[in-house]
Amino acid sequence: MQLKTSLNSSSPAFESLFIEIRNMSLVVDQLESYDRSNLEVIRIEFAKLQRKLEKCQDDKEDYSNAQIGSCKHGGILRIGKPVISQLNADLNGGFRYGGWGKDSKPLPGSENMHWYYGYTDTLVTKITQYSDYYKLIMRQAFKTHELYVRYQYDWQGTGNNYVVRENTLYYQFRSTFGMAKFNMTSVTAQFKVIPKASARFSYHYSANQNLDFAADESGLWVTYATEESNGNLVLGKINEETFEVEQVWQTSEYKESITNAFMICGVLYATRSVDTQTEEIFYTYDTNKNEESHVSIRFEKFQEFYVYLDYNPADQKLYMYNNGYYVYYNVKFKA
Missing domain, CATH: 2.120.10 (Neuraminidase)
Structure with a gap:
C-alpha cells in the first residue's frame, strides 16, 4: 500500500500492476517461512514488474528537461x-x-x-x-x-x-x-x-x-x-x-x-x-x-x-x- 501511495497514480495499468505486486508479496512472505530456494523465481518476476512500474511513472511526468x-x-x-x-x-x-x-x-x-x-x-x-x-x-x-x-x-x-x-x-x-x-x-x-x-x-x-x-x-x-x-x-x-x-x-x-x-x-x-x-x-x-x-x-x-x-x-x-x-x-x- 505504501508503494501505491508513494507513486500516487490511479491509472488502470498501475492498479493492475499494484494488485500483481500485492499478491506476489503475499507469496514471498509464505515462501520465506519454509522454502527460500524458490525465491529466485519470485525475484525475477519482481524485477519485471518493477520495470513496468518505472515506465508508468516515467510516462506520467517527464523530468528530463535538462541535457545530461x-x-x-x-x-x-x-x-x-x-x-x-x-x-x-x-x-x-x-x-x-x-x-x-x-x-x-x-x-x-x-x-x-x-x-x-x-x-x-x-x-x-x-x-x-x-x-x-x-x-x-x-x-x-x-x-x-x-x-x-x-x-x-x-x-x-x-x-x-x-x-x-x-x-x-x-x-x-x-x-x-x-x-x-x-x-x-x-x-x-x-x-x-x-x-x-x-x-x-x-x-x-x-x-x-x-x-x-x-x-x-x-x-x-x-x-x-x-x-x-x-x-x-x-x-x-x-x-x-x-x-x-x-x-x-x-x-x-x-x-x-x-x-x-x-x-x-x-x-x-x-x-x-x-x-x-x-x-x-x-x-x-x-x-x-x-x-x-x-x-x-x-x-x-x-x-x-x-x-x-x-x-x-x-x-x-x-x-x-x-x-x-x-x-x-x-x-x-x-x-
Missing part, C-alpha cells in the same frame, strides 16, 4: 515521487545502513554498472558491483571488494554517505579520521587528512557521518565541519588527481541541523526533516556566486528513516538507501 551533464538550468524546481527499485535489499532483515547507485563518472564500457553496500551498522567493510540494473535486483554480483583483508590491510570506512566515481569508492576512513578512496580497478587505497576537519559533528540522525562525499557535473566534493566554524558546515572541492581539498567555502548553517546534503552544478543543497513523511531542501549555497539562500523544496520520504541521499550527474537522479530499500527520485529543473 549540462548546467544550463535554474536549479531544482521540484523532486518527484520516490520510485522503489528494490522492495528489500536484505531478505534476512537488519541491513539498516548502506548505499546504492551508479558510478557518477563511469569508465568506458561500464556505463550500466551499479554498486551496493548494506550492513547492520555504519561500518563500511565491502562494496559489491553489478554489471547492470537487472543484475543488481537479482543479486547477481559482478565483483565484491572487501575493504578488510585479515593480517594484511585495514581499509575499512565509517559513515553512510559515500560515492563511486571512475570506478573508485570515496569514503570516510575509519582508522585515522580523514578521506579515503579505494580504486576498484587497481585494488589500491589512498588516505588523506583534511586540515581542521572535526570528528565531532555529524548530520542530524546520522552517527559517524563527519565527512560527506558528493559528485556533480563539475567534479568531486566533501562536506564537514570544524571547531573553528563552531560546527557550521564547510564545503570543499576535491582535486581528483592530487586527492587534496583545493577550495573551501564556509556556510552559515549548523551541520547537526542538516539531515543530508548533495551537490548539483556547483550548488550545495541541504535537507532537513519536516515530519515522518516529508523531507525539505531548506538551504542552498552556490559556489559559482558565493551566495547562500533559504528555500523550501519539499519531497516525500519513502520511510521515516534514511541514511543515504546523493545526486548522480550521470542520470540526474537522487539515490536513497532507506532501511534496506533502494529508492530513487527524478529531479525537475527550472528552465
Whole structure:
C-alpha cells in the first residue's frame, strides 16, 4: 500500500500492476517461512514488474528537461515521487545502513554498472558491483571488494554517505579520521587528512557521518565541519588527481541541523526533516556566486528513516538507501 501511495497514480495499468505486486508479496512472505530456494523465481518476476512500474511513472511526468551533464538550468524546481527499485535489499532483515547507485563518472564500457553496500551498522567493510540494473535486483554480483583483508590491510570506512566515481569508492576512513578512496580497478587505497576537519559533528540522525562525499557535473566534493566554524558546515572541492581539498567555502548553517546534503552544478543543497513523511531542501549555497539562500523544496520520504541521499550527474537522479530499500527520485529543473 505504501508503494501505491508513494507513486500516487490511479491509472488502470498501475492498479493492475499494484494488485500483481500485492499478491506476489503475499507469496514471498509464505515462501520465506519454509522454502527460500524458490525465491529466485519470485525475484525475477519482481524485477519485471518493477520495470513496468518505472515506465508508468516515467510516462506520467517527464523530468528530463535538462541535457545530461549540462548546467544550463535554474536549479531544482521540484523532486518527484520516490520510485522503489528494490522492495528489500536484505531478505534476512537488519541491513539498516548502506548505499546504492551508479558510478557518477563511469569508465568506458561500464556505463550500466551499479554498486551496493548494506550492513547492520555504519561500518563500511565491502562494496559489491553489478554489471547492470537487472543484475543488481537479482543479486547477481559482478565483483565484491572487501575493504578488510585479515593480517594484511585495514581499509575499512565509517559513515553512510559515500560515492563511486571512475570506478573508485570515496569514503570516510575509519582508522585515522580523514578521506579515503579505494580504486576498484587497481585494488589500491589512498588516505588523506583534511586540515581542521572535526570528528565531532555529524548530520542530524546520522552517527559517524563527519565527512560527506558528493559528485556533480563539475567534479568531486566533501562536506564537514570544524571547531573553528563552531560546527557550521564547510564545503570543499576535491582535486581528483592530487586527492587534496583545493577550495573551501564556509556556510552559515549548523551541520547537526542538516539531515543530508548533495551537490548539483556547483550548488550545495541541504535537507532537513519536516515530519515522518516529508523531507525539505531548506538551504542552498552556490559556489559559482558565493551566495547562500533559504528555500523550501519539499519531497516525500519513502520511510521515516534514511541514511543515504546523493545526486548522480550521470542520470540526474537522487539515490536513497532507506532501511534496506533502494529508492530513487527524478529531479525537475527550472528552465
